[in-house]
Amino acid sequence: MSNLRSSVKLLGSSYLPPKPKQSGPSPWRPVFWIVLLIAGLFLLARLPIFRIKEISVSGSANKSISAKLEPLRGVSIFSSKIDALQRHVQREDPGIGSLNCRRGVPSILKCTVAYRKPVLAWKNGKAQLFVDEAGYAFERSTEAPLDLPTVIDRAKSSPKAGDRVLSSQIVEAYLELDSLLRKSSLNPTEYFIGESLFQIGAIIEIGGREAQVLFSIASPATWQVKTLRAVIAKKGKTAFSNVDLRVPGYVYYY
CATH class of the missing domain: 3.10.20.310 (membrane protein fhac)
Structure with a gap:
């Protein structure tokens, strides 16, 4: 009789009796297996x-x-x-x-x-560091050659080993300029940084005396070196103390 009543549908109604609930798997079972797996891996790693x-x-x-x-x-x-x-x-x-x-x-x-491979020597007073292609400063390594371009820090920024003193683009500009100058037999004795990181100062012997030459990173190095050579060729043995090539299309010397 009870089975008959459970399947009876009321006349003129859409009502159906609810189905009995079925018990599903425990929601804690996946958590248990995850914890067990972690514990197993932990014990395995300690072997x-x-x-x-x-x-x-x-x-x-x-x-x-x-x-x-x-x-x-x-x-x-x-x-x-x-x-x-x-x-x-x-x-x-x-x-x-x-x-x-x-x-x-x-x-x-x-x-x-x-x-790190040193590409520049960096001097600040008596202290000396080396700079790699990425611009990071570090102390001398056994692989540092003795003929690296030397940059004098006139701004006295006092960097420490591990500091980034230059960007990679500025380091590349130094290396390009140094290569062009040496190919032109204009061998700089040293470079220096003073007012700005975006200008390169070089000490070059011109006419039998050392001259301070200012280059700009914003202008092509090839044009600046070519202009410097043209000025030297035009003035011959005339001695300069300063040459400024930072303004494109102009050169100042005295």
Whole structure:
């Protein structure tokens, strides 16, 4: 009788009795499996087989870097200490351009180190730093050649190792100008920065005496060097003390 009543539809009505609720899977079941998986991975990572046994470093000055990475021996290959020590080593030595470590499962850490390549020497009083292509200053490395273009910091900005003293575009402008001057046998003894980073000052011997020549980064270096050569050819042995090439189309000398 009860089964009959449950399926009875009232006459003239669209009413149907509600279907009995069915119990579904527990909403906590996925959470349980996720927690179980995380716990399993955590315990797996702590097994002795995954502790670092070998640290290999390739690149320049790898012996000193190997010594700094030695505390990682015995640490889990999955540990966050690897990335933390890697960042610490780079902060400690601004001369390091890049230090990349790759984890080799189960127990090998492979690192590659590259030091910054000096392209300019930077002098501020008695202090001297070196500058790479990106404009970062760092202390002398064993790879620094002795004939780098030297920039005298007359503004006395007192940069420290690790500071960015120039943009990469300004560094490129120095290197281009230095190359053009030397190809023209106008060998500058030094460069200097004074009023602005966007002008390049050079000390060049003209007519038997040193002259201060001002170049602009905003104008093509080829035009400025060509104009300087034309002035020297026109005036011959006349000695100049100052030449200003910063205004396009004009040259001032005295």
